[in-house]
Amino acid sequence: MTSTDDFAVRVQSLSRSFRGTHALIDVSLQIPRGSVFGLVGLNGAGKTTLIQHLIGSMKALHGTVNVLGQDPTIRPEKLLARIGYMTEEDSLPKWMRIRDLISFCRTVYPTWSDSYATQLCDMFGLSTTAKLKSLSKGGRARVALLAAIAHRPELLILDEPSSGLDPIARADILEAIIRTVADEGRTVLFSSHLLEEIDRVCDHIALLHDGVLLESIPAATLPERYTECFYRTETASSRPPEIPGSFGGAGDTSEWSVLIDVENASSRPTVPSIESDGARWELVNQQPATVHRWFAGRVQRKPATTSSTSAEGMQHV
Numbered sequence: 001m002t003s004t005d006d007f008a009v010r011v012q013s014l015s016r017s018f019r020g021t022h023a024l025i026d027v028s029l030q031i032p033r034g035s036v037f038g039l040v041g042l043n044g045a046g047k048t049t050l051i052q053h054l055i056g057s058m059k060a061l062h063g064t065v066n067v068l069g070q071d072p073t074i075r076p077e078k079l080l081a082r083i084g085y086m087t088e089e090d091s092l093p094k095w096m097r098i099r100d101l102i103s104f105c106r107t108v109y110p111t112w113s114d115s116y117a118t119q120l121c122d123m124f125g126l127s128t129t130a131k132l133k134s135l136s137k138g139g140r141a142r143v144a145l146l147a148a149i150a151h152r153p154e155l156l157i158l159d160e161p162s163s164g165l166d167p168i169a170r171a172d173i174l175e176a177i178i179r180t181v182a183d184e185g186r187t188v189l190f191s192s193h194l195l196e197e198i199d200r201v202c203d204h205i206a207l208l209h210d211g212v213l214l215e216s217i218p219a220a221t222l223p224e225r226y227t228e229c230f231y232r233t234e235t236a237s238s239r240p241p242e243i244p245g246s247f248g249g250a251g252d253t254s255e256w257s258v259l260i261d262v263e264n265a266s267s268r269p270t271v272p273s274i275e276s277d278g279a280r281w282e283l284v285n286q287q288p289a290t291v292h293r294w295f296a297g298r299v300q301r302k303p304a305t306t307s308s309t310s311a312e313g314m315q316h317v
């Protein structure tokens with residue numbers, strides 16, 4: 001196997017602007033084959049723009065994009081036959097019945113499997129005679145998922161697939177699908193606001209922020225790499241203690257936590273007590289960073305105190 005074969009997706013120095021808005025800035029990333037790759041970022045981070053380049057809807061004007069060994073904009077039909085794609089947009093033709101859509105997909109995808117489609121209909125509780133317009137949003141999302149995977153794509157791209165699905169569908173169906181695809185050695189790119197889902201199913205996480213790829217990291221190494229350190233001071237402070245290499249300060253007055261990259265030896269919290277801004281700070285606790293805390297720290301957002309677990313309202317744990 002050549003090194004090119006090790007990656008389903010290679011993006012090199014990709015930039016994209018829309019009339020002055022920098023949607024992607026010099027993004028380079030590689031998605032290993034067989035991985036479940038999570039793409040996270042706040043609204044407007046550039047996730048969809050990146051995905052549009054991968055499926056050939058947008059041509060790379062600056063930088064290069066290679067998907068399953070080819071430029072997605074050259075012979076796109078060849079590539080699209082090998083990809084499954086599902087977006088949050090409810091774009092299925094509503095006048096069709098499910099069986100019509102299945103017939104259509106059969107003509108488009110040489111590897112379409114009727115038996116797998118039937119199996120998925122049973123699993124999703126879908127009747128093939130049902131008209132798409134008669135289904136709920138969640139029902140149509142299930143049909144979209146079926147249409148994206150029944151040809152057993154080499155690369156499954158899910159752009160915010162959860163928005164139309166209820167919690168049971170999200171937890172059971174989506175997770176089962178993603179794991180099945182990955183277990184078959186296929187690759188999944190999963191873009192979501194729901195960090196909890198990303199954390200549960202992805203083995204690699206990439207964070208886009210304001211068009212910049214801030215980090216791309218194997219999920220298992222994240223808690224080993226980042227430690228959340230909690231500091232306390234007797235003197236009220238409007239900011240966290242200044243520790244070289246730390247980031248993502250969260251807290252108020254006398255208690256703050258910061259994230260430390262433990263791979264950066266100079267920032268390792270070896271001392272239980274430090275002096276900063278004329279105040280003495282005691283290290284009162286430290287723990288591996290959660291995905292939520294890492295995300296909040298990276299995008300410099302103060303973690304919310306609500307129970308929401310989306311990227312817009314992260315829990316401080």
Ligand SMILES: Nc1ncnc2c1ncn2[C@@H]1O[C@H](COP(=O)(O)OP(=O)(O)OP(=O)(O)O)[C@@H](O)[C@H]1O
Pocket residue numbers: 018019021022023041042043044045046047048049050
């Ligand atoms: N066709 C377009 N014309 C103008 N601006 C665009 C266009 N497409 C995207 N943008 C802008 O580019 C930036 C990135 O948008 P994009 O949709 O890629 O982000 P996203 O991470 O997918 O956001 P969300 O999570 O809200 O879907 C945003 O500022 C958006 O307004």
